[in-house]
Amino acid sequence: MIKREVDEKRAAAFADKMVNTLNTGALSLMISIGHRTRLFDIMQGMSPSTSDEIAQTAILNERYVREWLGAMTVGGIIEHDPEGSRYYLPPEHAACLTRKAAPDNIAVFAQYMPVLGAVEDRIVECFENGGGVPYEEYKRFHEVMAEDSGQTVLPALIDTILPLVSGAVADLERGIEVLDIGCGSGRALNLLAKTYPNSRFTGYDLCEEALEYGIMEAESNGVDNLRFDRRDLTHFNESSCYDLITAFDAIHDQKAPDKVLISVAQALRPEGTFLMQDIAGSSHVHRNLDHPIGPLLYTVSCLHCMSVSLAQGGPGLGAMWGEELALNMLEEAGFRKIETKKLPHDFQNNYYVATLR
Secondary structure, three states: OOOOOOOHHHHHHHHHHHHHHHHHHHHHHHHHHHHHOOHHHHHHOOOOEOHHHHHHHHOOOHHHHHHHHHHHHHOOOOEEEOOOOEEEOOHHHHOOOOHHHOOOOOHHHHOHHHHHHOOHHHHHHHHHHOOOOOHHHOOOHHHHHHHHHHHHOHHHHHHHHHHHOOOHHHHHHHOOEEEEEOOOOOHHHHHHHHHOOOOEEEEEEOOHHHHHHHHHHHHHHOOOOEEEEEOOOOOOOOOOOEEEEEEEOOHHHOOOHHHHHHHHHHHEEEEEEEEEEEEOOOOOHHHHOOOOOHHHHHHHHHHHHHHHHHHOOOOOOOOOOHHHHHHHHHHHHOOOEEEEEEEOOEEEEEEEEEEOO
């Protein structure tokens, strides 16, 4: 390869990009804090206020609130009046930073940055020695995932996602057997169980901590048509038991995703349907250059999705395993008809509707 001269303008532009990346990364941490402390939610309902007034309303330490406001101000997120030393969250910014803004609350996703950053040392060890980081090393991950799905999957589940499966709503109203694999904290299942009391729902997940959330919510809801079970999904060895099986953002994390899909096909009744939500992207990196959140997804994949699979001795498909590989694995598992569907509000995911016939 011929060594070329450095393009000074290009080098300067890239340096600017790196500085902007550092600033943006830092803001992600502060946005996460603003979400967790409910500062965004509180400021949404306030007129321009001093740091002391904001801290008192939020019942938080003023000195920390003042420094956070500094980061938010220079980051262009919160407006500041220097004469009165007052701060204000514009409604245009609140529209993607507050809980009332769900499903458009981007502050929820900012929480992944500190959660993933907490395992950086372990990931660096994996770069050097191979292997992966197990689920239990990720503090708050299931809590954040539950909040994530709570504003993305849940609001669309009944009216938008389920109708992707022809006849599913009528079947659920009549009464069928449903399994959700990799159910996490079970928020989707709890909603389904409440909405369709004639159907019976089962949730499988490997993480006991996550399942405890689902069990507590089910008890609080008073539903009796829902059960949870801790399972390694590699082989759940059931035959023709379910009319509908769902997997929301779960397959690519598995120890043996190919075997899980085969087990899903075996567990379905002949006329049953598998609904799989997974990351929308290509299996080829060069086709993801224009993906609106490509860097974020590859980062989450490297620091979590890929690693938890490798920690179990799995292939480490990662979040960006892509549509091409997903379709191929579904076919190899025995599904004969597979449709890839998208929803207007959800650019992040594909919805695969797969049947045995």
